[in-house]
Amino acid sequence: MLDIKKVKKDFPILNQKMNDQRLVYLDNAATTQKPKMVIETITEFYEKYNANTHRGIYQLSEKATFLYEEAREKVRIFIGAEKTEEIIFTRGTTESINLVAYSWGRKNIEAGDEILLTEMEHHSNIVPWQLLAKEKGAILKFIPVDKEGKLNLDNIDQYFTKKTKLLALIHVSNVLGVVNPIKEIIAKAHMNNVPVLLDGAQSIPHMSVNVKEMDCDFFAFSGHKMLAPTGTGVLYAREDILEKMPPFQSGGSMIKEVTMENTQFEDLPIKFEAGTMPIAQVVGLGAAIDYLNSVGMEEIWKHEQEIVNYALNQVRTIDGVTVYGPKEKIERSGVVSFTIDGVHPHDIASILDEAGVAIRAGHHCAQPLLRALGTEATARASFYLYNDQKDVDQLVEAVNKAIKILK
Amino acid sequence: MSISDIYREEILDHAKNPRNQGKLSEFDFEYKENNPVCGDTITLQIKLDEQKQIKEIAFTGGGCTVSQAAASMLFESVKGKTMKEIEKLSSQDVLDIMGIETLTPSRMKCALLSLEALKKGIIK
């Protein structure tokens, strides 16, 4: 069992009042709070080890390089990749997907080709493909969601044609928490010779993930949504794919030799890490992974299931509240999206804020999904390992207060 | 920003029953503006009189309490005003019209959506 009292104490920011109320942070799908261990790792790095990586012939630089590369090894083990060459540090999920669209996409997508997405995507897995499609004259296709927000996979084969060059899809929905049946989808795509990019921004913080088992070709995620500092993210891709990809950004670090006319690029993974990277933050990502491992991903998932089911049961029964997402019991992470009849989600968020409860209101960067669900905006509470039933109680109380004021 | 200050009777009334909501049969300008934070949109129509003052104004589009009440209260107050007067309106003016002391930056965007639509519509 996850020791919630201890976990809560590990996050200094949670120990504060907001408008004289206990701060209840329920915007974890946007970004997560950082445990002391991560904050101290960054401080220690700056106090003891700070130097630029890879090129310095002095001990500080070697130590900084060691810590940076150690974080890469931690990521590799955490996601079950075979080689550290397959782990590329980026600024986040957005940059990881842009890297693939820019480098792999420009090389492999031609006029008339099809890129398959879903209606469930975050804008960061739509817009880069739109730009690429416009540039190349390619076509975007979308696997639809049903009214409840589940992917319509009944006839999944129909979406693959001879022209389909890539399937890029979300692993866990940031709006609904729906966990997509990724193994089946990837197997189908591969039967049709279509590689798959997974947006893992909302999966890897909450469940144990193994890229080899899922057999995805690309896996993108953000460090800051899994207790690590902002400015960190990862792109995993199979080595044979990365080898054939041209650079994304270019300049320092990623070169072996530069003449006035030409450049020989560094080997993987540095070939895709141009310029000075967020070194301290990446080291912080390594510490975040240590922390998650110390609690245990299975325990985190179980704990969140308890909290989200407790929340769903309560919020659903409030008069005038609509909860989005499938009603049947399916795999679902710790996200509750809801609306109150006749009340704009912004107003819900303002009144909850006054009650110390931080949630998000709006389209959650997934406008096509919200439209498919028949709304423009929802209020969203998203949970993480440090949330408990008391947090849910404070949320429910505040929702009732909002209804009283606004209806 | 105090909740009781924003969600008081007068504002809730304007938000629930916005004045000047609807469409004009004849108008001189139409302008659509959206709030990228939430995706709310407002479409505004304006009819001027001979002196180039605002004679009639109407808007459509849903939104939160703050944006709806702001549109309702602001547009009530601009009838008979000239373009010059409109251009001079500030965010403080909107707060004053609404009788709200302060708003958080994100809610300020909701309050100013209607003013932006009005100014851009007129310049255009």
Ligand SMILES: Cc1ncc(COP(=O)(O)O)c(C=O)c1O
């Ligand atoms: C599913 C999903 N994909 C992508 C992103 C973008 O992540 P980032 O802003 O860290 O690049 C997010 C987070 O907002 C997300 O929830």
